[in-house]
Amino acid sequence: MAGSAIVAEALHRGHTVTAISRKPEGLTLHERLSVQGLDVTSSADLDPVLTDSDTAVLTIRLAPGDNHLLAPATVRFLDAAARTGTRVIVLGGAAPLRSPNHPDRLVADDPAYVPAEWKALAEASLAQFQVCRQHPYSGWVYLSPPAIFEPGPRTAKYRRGTTQLLTDAGGTSRITSADLAIAVIDEIETPGGDRHFTVAQAV
Numbered sequence: 001m002a003g004s005a006i007v008a009e010a011l012h013r014g015h016t017v018t019a020i021s022r023k024p025e026g027l028t029l030h031e032r033l034s035v036q037g038l039d040v041t042s043s044a045d046l047d048p049v050l051t052d053s054d055t056a057v058l059t060i061r062l063a064p065g066d067n068h069l070l071a072p073a074t075v076r077f078l079d080a081a082a083r084t085g086t087r088v089i090v091l092g093g094a095a096p097l098r099s100p101n102h103p104d105r106l107v108a109d110d111p112a113y114v115p116a117e118w119k120a121l122a123e124a125s126l127a128q129f130q131v132c133r134q135h136p137y138s139g140w141v142y143l144s145p146p147a148i149f150e151p152g153p154r155t156a157k158y159r160r161g162t163t164q165l166l167t168d169a170g171g172t173s174r175i176t177s178a179d180l181a182i183a184v185i186d187e188i189e190t191p192g193g194d195r196h197f198t199v200a201q202a203v
Contacts, residue, residue: 095122
């Protein structure tokens with residue numbers, strides 16, 4: 001959902017895009033879009049693709065039970081980006097953000113946002129964020145989505161924050177995939193300067 005929306009937004013704004021996907025047959029053809037079938041969780045050679053890219057956006061959606069592959073896949077991607085000098089936006093999870101209810105607690109540890117059945121995914125997100133922070137390559141930015149990330153309309157409006165989960169007056173934290181994609185392309189075109197940031201729907 002995230003990857004497809006980001007590709008659509010990038011094409012809408014005139015960018016030339018190379019999409020890497022385990023299932024490339026699902027992507028719509030476009031004159032400024034090239035598609036390559038690669039699995040970033042394996043030992044696929046990413047260097048040729050990243051060499052020709054100004055910025056790469058890493059979005060990984062794993063099958064249940066494969067969450068342990070997220071951190072090592074991210075390390076391999078950053079290794080390749082370091083070799084090619086490619087800027088990377090990692091679209092991660094909300095788990096590394098601070099909870100608005102308990103600023104001394106991470107979202108991963110707040111059951112109001114991460115119930116028990118989501119705990120494994122939250123822990124994978126934390127591990128991904130930690131390997132980014134520990135990686136010697138500094139050309140990355142980590143974008144944490146809000147607690148609820150869902151299909152929906154492109155309103156072209158969103159709020160941007162840093163390391164605390166953004167919520168509305170009712171305590172809800174959400175954004176549509178189309179509006180998240182706008183935030184990603186905005187960051188590519190005009191970097192905000194934050195190593196870790198988040199976004200949410202406008203209120």
